[in-house]
Amino acid sequence: MTMEHFIPADPRRRSPSLATRVQRGVIAALVAATSLSAGAASAAEAGEARSQWPSWAIALVRELRSLRTLAEPTEDVWRGLPVVRAHARGIVGDGRTDVTDTLQAALDSLSGGGTLLLERGVYVHSRCLVLRHARTRIVGAHARLHAVDPGRMCIRLEGDHTELRDLEMTATTIGRGLAIEQARVVVRGRGARVVGNRIVGATSAGIWVQGAQNFALVGNHVSATLADGIHNSEGATYGYIARNVTDRTGDDGIAVVSxxxxxxxxxxxxxxxxxxxxxxxxxxxxxxxxxxxxxxxxxxxxxxxxxxxxxxxxxxxxxxxxxxxxxxxxxxxxxxxxxxxxxxxxxxxxxxxxxxxxxxxxxxxxxxxxxxxxxxxxxxxxxxxxxxxxxxxxxxxxxxxxxxxxxxxxxxxxxxxxxxxxxxxxxxxxxxxxxxxxxx
CATH class of the missing domain: 2.160.20.10 (Single-stranded right-handed beta-helix, Pectin lyase-like)
Structure with missing residues (x-):
């Protein structure tokens, strides 16, 4: 079935005004100063700085540092698993054709794990896509996934050790919603990773971590959501959220809620x-x-x-x-x-x-x-x-x-x-x- 859809253009940044550039310069100086002090203070944590921190805080910082390992490269894991190429499967990325069924069939075919590679194009889907099997992932190569139903736009990571990487994800939105299906990415499985993606638009959250454990959200850019940019709730634990950018969010930029x-x-x-x-x-x-x-x-x-x-x-x-x-x-x-x-x-x-x-x-x-x-x-x-x-x-x-x-x-x-x-x-x-x- 083919359907005509409006595909939003890539966001373009305006040239900043002189006042904005000056403000950014001031903030950049503050960031630099803080980075220097942070480095010095990290080295001093065993000494004077530690003496001012309560013991529970020192122990917590030490413990949670280990979560950085959740973002370590995993290519060795994927190298031995099959790769399904979208174009070879006849999955069209023309920005008009609804390819929900063929995308889901390709994901379901990876019952033993593997990669669905989306080559250059705009792939339209009209309901949520689900990564059910363990060690399955979607990787983009200049590809965009565009959701056309504001009520069913999610990409749901259900299986353990699933991953979304290097994708652009856009969506048609009308008004704010609260349902999990209205988030752009939903993370549920253990060991899931969302890495290096750009998300523009979501009826609810850009990324919603719902009860997942041992997850990593790293290097994503989330903007123009109608609810939180990154939302963690319902028992989300042992997570690493790093080097992401959020802007123009309808609610909190990053939230952890119990x-x-x-x-x-x-x-x-x-x-x-x-x-x-x-x-x-x-x-x-x-x-x-x-x-x-x-x-x-x-x-x-x-x-x-x-x-x-x-x-x-x-x-x-x-x-x-x-x-x-x-x-x-x-x-x-x-x-x-x-x-x-x-x-x-x-x-x-x-x-x-x-x-x-x-x-x-x-x-x-x-x-x-x-x-x-x-x-x-x-x-x-x-x-x-x-x-x-x-x-x-x-x-x-x-x-x-x-x-x-x-x-x-x-x-x-x-x-x-x-x-x-x-x-x-x-x-x-x-x-x-x-x-x-x-x-x-």
Missing amino acids: YRSSARSGRILIEDNRVSDVPLARGIALVGAHDVVVRRNHVEGTGRAAGIIVTREDSYDTYGASRIVVVDNVVSKVARAPSSSPVETTGQASIDVNAHVAPTSELQVRQVLISRNVLANGLTDGIRLLGGVCDVTITRNDIRDMKGQAIVVADPACRTVLAHCADNTVEAEHALPPVCRGRE
Whole structure:
């Protein structure tokens, strides 16, 4: 069956204005400075820096480093498995013909594992594609997969050790949805990898990790989604999320969420990602997550909410968050919605730690380390601790050009909110909470 479809053109970047180039230069300098300090601090973790970190944070960082192995090359695994070439199977990539059935048949034929290679072209599919068998993958060679049904657009990685690599994925979207079939990529199998892809458009999330374990999301560019760019929930654990770019997302750039109706999500390393242009939500959101390290990320440009948030949300009935490390990140231009915007800002800080409604300990936010981050040019506070937040360590952050305060503790509901707070660089030290001030 052939069908005429509108295929969106490749996004083209406009030449930046002089003001934009200057702003980028400033941020680049901050990134460089943070990278240098991060390298020096990494070497010093065994010494002075470690003395300021709680023992649980040191142990967690050490443990989650091992997740980097999930992104190591695996070509030896694939070399002995069959390769099915799309054109040889008569799968047409003309941008008009619906090839859903032939694509799915090719994937199903790889019952013992193997690669479906999509050569140059635009391949149209009208419902979700499923990688059911273990060790199957789709690899692109200048290929684009275009989804034409906003309600059934996913590529679902069900089998263990499945992979999507080097593809461009576009989609027709109408309005935001919440269904798993409306995400562009769904990761469910153990050991799945999504590497080096470009995703433009999704009715819900660009990549939705639903309960998967030992997964790697590396080097992807996700943009123009109507919900989160990268969403991890329902027991997503042991994951490595690195070197991705998200922009123009309808909700959070990267999110790890634990709903109380399902298993908790955590033991995830989020590092070296670039998150920008988040008009309605947060850059990186840890909502009810546990045992997560967020390091060396660059978050720039939220319209109404935090750059990085550690929280629990009563409206979504999530768990509290615990054992979260936020270190060596650059966060800039937070809550900078234009005055003409009809959407009100939330008052969240560049790094916001909050639990508005936390009647029990499992709903509180506990054990958070915020260290060696650069926070700049925000319209609210640098770091805010709000409500049922306990045992937070804040050290060696560089906070500048904030319209609000550098560090704020509001409506405390825990006996020990700040476990340790010292050696932060701010423009007006007298405005810090007394426990955070240096020696007189």
